[in-house]
Amino acid sequence: MKKDNIFITGYAKLPKGITASQLYGGEVVIGVIVNRYSGEIQDIECSFVTDTAKKYAKELLIGRNLNDIREIVSDIEDNYFGMAKKSFIAVLINCYERYKIIVKKVKKKS
Structure with a gap:
């Protein structure tokens, strides 16, 4: 039984020398719960160090x-100024690319 909401993870390298890099082995991880059909993000969890960043x-x-x-x-570039900005963007793009693959499979089965 397929559920409307799916869970996707993405990974990206963190800049060296920041706390998150030392704690998480050099990677930022994000888990996204997204509606398989609409693309709406329902919830996220990420491996940023501070609760404020999360x-x-x-x-x-x-x-x-x-x-x-x-x-x-664009909104992240304009508003997020943490040291992991480039990694944050990369990990989201990674999730998006995985989402596109999932949607393509759904459309093929329809």
């Missing part, structure tokens, strides 16, 4: 649509 990432992403990845990336 909360801010959630505020930036929950309710957004992965299909609007360019707009999401």
Whole structure:
């Protein structure tokens, strides 16, 4: 039985020398619960170190649509100034690419 919401993870390298890099082996991880059919982000969890960064990432992403990845990336570029900014963008693009593969498979079966 397919559920409407799916779980996707993405990984990206972190800059050397930041705390998250030392704690998480040099990678940032994000888990996204997304509606398989609409692309709407329902929830996220990420491996940022501080609770504030995790909360801010959630505020930036929950309710957004992965299909609007360019707009999401633009908002991150304009508003997120943590040391892991490039990694945050890369991991989201990784999730988006995986989502596109999943959607393509769904359309083929229809």
